[in-house]
Amino acid sequence: MIYLxxxxxxxxxxxxxxxxxxxxxxxxxxELITVQGWITNQQFIDILTLSEMTPGPIAINAAxxxxxxxxxxxxxxxxxxxxxxPSVIIVQLLAYFYFKYQNLSIVQGVIQGVRPAVxxxxxxxxxxxxxTAMFGHSDWxxxxxxxNWVSVFFFAAGLFLMRKFKASPIQxxxxxxxxxxxxxxxxx
Amino acid sequence: xxxxDLYLTLFRSTFFLSMFTFGGGYVIVPLMEKKFVxxxxxxxxxxxxxxxxxxxxxxxxxxxNTSILIGYRMAGFSGAMVTVLGTIxxxxxxxxxxxxxxxxxxxxxxxxxxxxxxxxxxxxxxxxVVINMALRIxxxxxxxxxxxxxxxxxxxxxxxxxxxxxxFVSALIGLIMTLIDLKNKxxxxxxx
Numbered sequence: 231m232i233y234l235x236x237x238x239x240x241x242x243x244x245x246x247x248x249x250x251x252x253x254x255x256x257x258x259x260x261e262l263i264t265v266q267g268w269i270t271n272q273q274f275i276d277i278l279t280l281s282e283m284t285p286g287p288i289a290i291n292a293a294x295x296x297x298x299x300x301x302x303x304x305x306x307x308x309x310x311x312x313x314x315x316p317s318v319i320i321v322q323l324l325a326y327f328y329f330k331y332q333n334l335s336i337v338q339g340v341i342q343g344v345r346p347a348v349x350x351x352x353x354x355x356x357x358x359x360x361x362t363a364m365f366g367h368s369d370w371x372x373x374x375x376x377x378n379w380v381s382v383f384f385f386a387a388g389l390f391l392m393r394k395f396k397a398s399p400i401q402x403x404x405x406x407x408x409x410x411x412x413x414x415x416x417x418x
Numbered sequence: 419x420x421x422x423d424l425y426l427t428l429f430r431s432t433f434f435l436s437m438f439t440f441g442g443g444y445v446i447v448p449l450m451e452k453k454f455v456x457x458x459x460x461x462x463x464x465x466x467x468x469x470x471x472x473x474x475x476x477x478x479x480x481x482x483n484t485s486i487l488i489g490y491r492m493a494g495f496s497g498a499m500v501t502v503l504g505t506i507x508x509x510x511x512x513x514x515x516x517x518x519x520x521x522x523x524x525x526x527x528x529x530x531x532x533x534x535x536x537x538x539x540x541x542x543x544x545x546x547v548v549i550n551m552a553l554r555i556x557x558x559x560x561x562x563x564x565x566x567x568x569x570x571x572x573x574x575x576x577x578x579x580x581x582x583x584x585x586f587v588s589a590l591i592g593l594i595m596t597l598i599d600l601k602n603k604x605x606x607x608x609x610x
Contacts (some may be wrong), residue, residue, distance in 0.1 A: 250480045252547050260581055279536045280516055285440050286509025287479030294510050298517035306514050314506055317478030321486045322498055324472050336596055341475045343592015346563040347584050349551040350570035356544040363541040381538040388542030400440045402539045410535010
């Protein structure tokens with residue numbers, strides 16, 4: 231039953247994404263691409279792109295979009311409920327204990343411990359995304375002659391604008407989108 | 419204020435914040451703070467900071483978690499249901515629409531070129547996020563978190579270790595470090 235599978239997959243993504251929206255990326259990648267094979271690498275990056283372009287949390291956007299791709303409108307709704315439900319339960323439990331004991335130091339200590347691992351996990355999802363952007367795929371072997379130099383330039387420019395001038399993600403998406411529309415239409 | 423007005427204001431506030439805020443949790447949370455602390459005056463500054471800390475200690479999107487906490491604080495479980503709906507309905511609606519537009523336009527040559535350009539932009543955004551997060555860990559100047567980060571990087575990329583294991587082991591390390599820390603503080607307190 232696809233709806234139940236969708237629900238369980240996204241429930242698992244929701245319950246394990248410690249540290250905000252980007253923490254859900256490696257989980258989405260592992261569950262939807264590697265384990266279930268529901269979406270491709272390319273679709274994963276498209277989902278990310280659309281999520282950066284639209285308001286709202288990335289995990290919710292990704293759930294709605296991939297649920298829709300996999301099983302229509304109902305699929306999108308069920309995936310979204312699945313990814314949100316852990317928050318609804320866990321946050322209220324934490325709030326209850328917090329208001330009762332005014333102390334969450336053990337929970338917060340555990341989260342502090344998880345944070346460096348989460349950074350590494352996001353980095354590992356980042357490798358897939360980076361490779362796909364530069365080479366068109368992320369499967370070995372990577373051949374240097376397959377590299378897309380326009381993409382390399384857009385990447386470097388985007389990173390430079392964010393680090394040097396604090397450009398926001400939405401600005402980077404808009405600039406690289408317009409530039410891609412012009413440059414690729416001219417050279418292809 | 420009667421219950422109906424309370425629910426309505428909770429829903430409207432979270433709905434509009436979610437509808438018009440780009441950039442995820444770190445952008446929307448300060449706006450929530452402004453709305454509920456400064457404009458409505460429902461929650462005081464210190465309590466809001468505590469709510470944000472709880473939201474960051476739970477899994478899931480920080481914007482969703484914080485909105486649930488605000489709803490819970492104002493009107494218990496039903497308040498939390500109202501604010502979580504307010505927060506997820508806008509992206510649910512927008513992304514459902516986009517999913518259909520995407521299907522119709524994905525094969526269009528110009529759309530394809532625009533998306534190809536954006537793909538490099540997305541890679542830059544993720545790399546930037548990772549740099550910022552890693553710097554925050556390194557700047558704590560503690561050895562254990564840096565070691566955990568390097569070990570997880572090797573295990574995750576080099577050996578494709580399952581994410582569940584990486585999270586579990588690092589949580590265990592966090593728990594042990596916290597217990598040692600608490601014990602040290604406790605011992606110090608006794609020796610005084």
